[in-house]
Amino acid sequence: MKQTVAVAEAEAMQPGPSLRKGRLTTQTVKSILAAAISLVCIVCLLAGGVIGRELADIGQSGTFSGVAVLGALFNGGELSFSYSVDGESVPVTAYLPTGMNVLLALAVAAFLLLFLYQAATVAVAWKKGDEAAARFNRAGGIAAFVLGLAAVAVYVLLITVSAPTTYLRLVGLDYEPVQAKFYEVFTPAVQWLIIGVVAIVAGLIQRKIDAGQVVLLKRYIPSYLFMIVPLVLIAVFNLYPIVLQTILSFKDYSLGTGVFNSTWVGLQNFKEIFTTPEMLRVIGNTLYISLLRLVGSTVPPLLLSIFLYDMRMMRTRKAVQTIVYIPHFFSWVIIYAITYAFLNEEGILNMWTGATGSALTDPDWFVPIVIITAIWKELGWGTILYLAALSSVPPELYEAAKLDGAGPWQRVIRITLPNIMPIVMYLLIMNLGQVLKNAGGEQLLLFANSVTRPQALVIDTWLYWDSLGELKYSLGAAMSFFQAGIGLLLVFGCNYLSRKTTGIGMW
Numbered sequence: 247m248k249q250t251v252a253v254a255e256a257e258a259m260q261p262g263p264s265l266r267k268g269r270l271t272t273q274t275v276k277s278i279l280a281a282a283i284s285l286v287c288i289v290c291l292l293a294g295g296v297i298g299r300e301l302a303d304i305g306q307s308g309t310f311s312g313v314a315v316l317g318a319l320f321n322g323g324e325l326s327f328s329y330s331v332d333g334e335s336v337p338v339t340a341y342l343p344t345g346m347n348v349l350l351a352l353a354v355a356a357f358l359l360l361f362l363y364q365a366a367t368v369a370v371a372w373k374k375g376d377e378a379a380a381r382f383n384r385a386g387g388i389a390a391f392v393l394g395l396a397a398v399a400v401y402v403l404l405i406t407v408s409a410p411t412t413y414l415r416l417v418g419l420d421y422e423p424v425q426a427k428f429y430e431v432f433t434p435a436v437q438w439l440i441i442g443v444v445a446i447v448a449g450l451i452q453r454k455i456d457a458g459q460v461v462l463l464k465r466y467i468p469s470y471l472f473m474i475v476p477l478v479l480i481a482v483f484n485l486y487p488i489v490l491q492t493i494l495s496f497k498d499y500s501l502g503t504g505v506f507n508s509t510w511v512g513l514q515n516f517k518e519i520f521t522t523p524e525m526l527r528v529i530g531n532t533l534y535i536s537l538l539r540l541v542g543s544t545v546p547p548l549l550l551s552i553f554l555y556d557m558r559m560m561r562t563r564k565a566v567q568t569i570v571y572i573p574h575f576f577s578w579v580i581i582y583a584i585t586y587a588f589l590n591e592e593g594i595l596n597m598w599t600g601a602t603g604s605a606l607t608d609p610d611w612f613v614p615i616v617i618i619t620a621i622w623k624e625l626g627w628g629t630i631l632y633l634a635a636l637s638s639v640p641p642e643l644y645e646a647a648k649l650d651g652a653g654p655w656q657r658v659i660r661i662t663l664p665n666i667m668p669i670v671m672y673l674l675i676m677n678l679g680q681v682l683k684n685a686g687g688e689q690l691l692l693f694a695n696s697v698t699r700p701q702a703l704v705i706d707t708w709l710y711w712d713s714l715g716e717l718k719y720s721l722g723a724a725m726s727f728f729q730a731g732i733g734l735l736l737v738f739g740c741n742y743l744s745r746k747t748t749g750i751g752m753w
Contacts, residue, residue: 296435367383495720543628550570573624616690616693
């Protein structure tokens with residue numbers, strides 16, 4: 247493959263058919279595509295809705311195209327639309343700050359200049375060949391990349407700017423001017439983000455793709471086509487909700503105003519997380535249960551995998567593995583039903599011991615029951631990776647250790663553990679990155695009751711019980727943002743410490 251790419255690049259840089267004038271060469275096609283993308287961005291900015299005016303209290307909204315916004319620059323910033331009530335047209339009027347009109351005009355002008363430049367690049371590529379057009383394409387790629395970043399920055403600006411804006415509100419029979427912040431009146435269209443991403447990708451293609459890479463692109467075109475739908479789904483259902491949640495964590499969200507029209511409160515939600523005794527208790531419970539589950543998901547599976555690996559009776563080993571694997575495939579509802587059958591007031595345990603009362607309603611026993619059932623459920627499944635790592639250990643090491651007089655524990659300490667340490671560190675780093683999410687929210691929601699609810703109050707259960715139940719959406723978004731941020735820092739930090747101390751890391 248490398249040889250094929252090298253040959254293609256050499257042919258692209260030498261005089262020949264690929265550099266002939268008037269041919270659809272690589273650079274010519276790149277220039278045409280780049281010019282077409284710039285033209286599409288201009289059309290979207292002018293004809294598409296770039297800004298919206300929402301009236302959440304009456305359930306009405308209007309979208310304004312770039313042409314309308316530019317026209318408002320010469321009309322005192324006035325933007326109007328109307329909606330029908332009982333067959334009568336009701337006008338809605340608001341006024342854009344002058345800077346918003348100018349901002350859109352600059353964006354259109356920038357993409358127009360980029361289009362003209364890329365159209366000139368097409369002419370250069372057609373008349374002078376690839377070698378001359380390559381320099382133009384590299385510069386055009388940089389410009390498109392910068393404009394894409396600028397479009398994303400404009401989107402961020404439009405959802406955060408607090409410039410004073412005036413809109414007319416119907417009071418009685420007359421319209422009265424009302425002052426408000428920009429983001430409380432207008433919302434930016436998501437196409438700002440789409441245009442930004444498209445421009446960034448187009449800039450990277452225009453700058454990075456060469457004749458050698460085109461050979462590979464042609465070879466894997468079916469794979470890229472199959473990737474389009476999953477990537478779009480990820481962008482719509484994963485990436486964009488992350489953007490919305492991040493915005494929500496810095497706002498005081500209200501159902502009546504929506505995400506974009508709610509008031510910005512800055513770090514107020516995060517301040518409440520770290521100053522409210524209840525929230526600190528939630529974080530403390532999360533860390534406590536998560537660390538216990540971390541130990542339970544690491545040590546018992548490791549010991550069991552070593553035990554199974556040393557077994558010489560293969561039938562017995564397979565039978566044990568099958569038995570300990572089975573609970574992993576049970577849902578937490580089934581696990582709770584089994585636990586309830588043993589530990590309720592009329593359960594099997596009380597029948598055997600003659601005791602009264604239920605351990606499930608005892609706050610002192612709640613956490614031990616949760617941890618023990620979690621270990622039982624995932625014990626066998628957690629041994630799979632460890633057994634796979636042990637199977638790669640050369641048997642000659644154990645035979646040599648036996649000849650040297652090493653006992654079973656010495657072989658485990660000197661041979662087994664060092665050889666499976668990479669996979670142990672990998673799993674440990676991954677689990678530490680999820681330390682604020684691994685408290686087992688689903689399990690705790692099932693096992694908790696009115697008596698043990700304080701012990702089950704972790705971040706995941708708090709998000710369900712309080713954040714959603716009491717409509718604390720902004721505080722819940724801030725808590726989720728805190729979860730993700732701490733997890734990211736822990737993954738990088740643990741990986742760094744692991745590489746420094748043991749020489750083993752994920753990357």
